[in-house]
Amino acid sequence: MVVAKKSTYEEMRAKRLEENKKRMEQLNLNKLAQALRTPNMKKVKAKIPKLPLDPSSIRRSSRVADKPPVIYKEVAIEPMGGRPRSYTTTCKRRDLSNRVYASDQDRAFSIQRAEDFQSSLDQHIPTFVKPMLQSHVTGGFWLGLPVHFCKKHLPKRDEIINLVDEKEEEFPTKYLSLKTGLSGGWRGFAIDHELVDGDALVFQLTEPTTFKVYIIRVNEPGESDN
Numbered sequence: 684m685v686v687a688k689k690s691t692y693e694e695m696r697a698k699r700l701e702e703n704k705k706r707m708e709q710l711n712l713n714k715l716a717q718a719l720r721t722p723n724m725k726k727v728k729a730k731i732p733k734l735p736l737d738p739s740s741i742r743r744s745s746r747v748a749d750k751p752p753v754i755y756k757e758v759a760i761e762p763m764g765g766r767p768r769s770y771t772t773t774c775k776r777r778d779l780s781n782r783v784y785a786s787d788q789d790r791a792f793s794i795q796r797a798e799d800f801q802s803s804l805d806q807h808i809p810t811f812v813k814p815m816l817q818s819h820v821t822g823g824f825w826l827g828l829p830v831h832f833c834k835k836h837l838p839k840r841d842e843i844i845n846l847v848d849e850k851e852e853e854f855p856t857k858y859l860s861l862k863t864g865l866s867g868g869w870r871g872f873a874i875d876h877e878l879v880d881g882d883a884l885v886f887q888l889t890e891p892t893t894f895k896v897y898i899i900r901v902n903e904p905g906e907s908d909n
Contacts, residue, residue, distance in 0.1 A: 785881025797883035815882040824870035833863040
């Protein structure tokens with residue numbers, strides 16, 4: 684009985700497979716399945732438009748078509764209060780091989796003359812003497828001021844401080860309160876006045892943010908040399 688049932692099952696299974704095969708042939712499912720397994724698809728390449736090499740040939744709006752195209756470029760900007768300087772002088776100061784160092788004797792003599800001049804000024808107006816070093820007049824062009832003077836007389840925040848020379852010409856500089864010194868603008872003052880190592884400057888605070896500056900040249904003879 685078991686063998687008979689198994690034989691009957693196999694016959695029915697074979698019959699169903701045959702029927703299914705006929706149905707697939709009638710519906711063309713075999714060809715459809717084969718077509719899905721091996722699709723004939725064409726690769727489509729995206730076309731990227733080529734930009735014109737000459738920017739002037741790019742189409743412009745009708746509102747600005749009659750105006751010249753704008754050209755953008757970097758322009759060097761003087762940090763603070765720059766005054767016109769000759770190219771020759773600037774290049775000469777950048778060549779650090781041309782540095783001239785004052786002797787200790789000449790430096791001390793110019794400081795002494797500056798202090799003598801300081802004593803002749805109005806003692807009610809705050810003053811101080813600042814000897815010039817190479818870092819003040821070449822290269823970095825940074826001028827540190829006496830800390831005690833800054834704490835007592837100068838603003839507690841960054842401020843524009845004007846330097847007025849003996850010809851009454853005014854030079855704006857950037858005062859940095861935390862560093863107690865002059866940054867932007869000092870370079871122009873130093874170059875325009877041809878300051879060198881060994882010079883001594885007398886700063887007189889005539890207004891809260893204005894110094895009158897007197898220059899004692901290291902290479903100028905004093906009264907004792909006459």
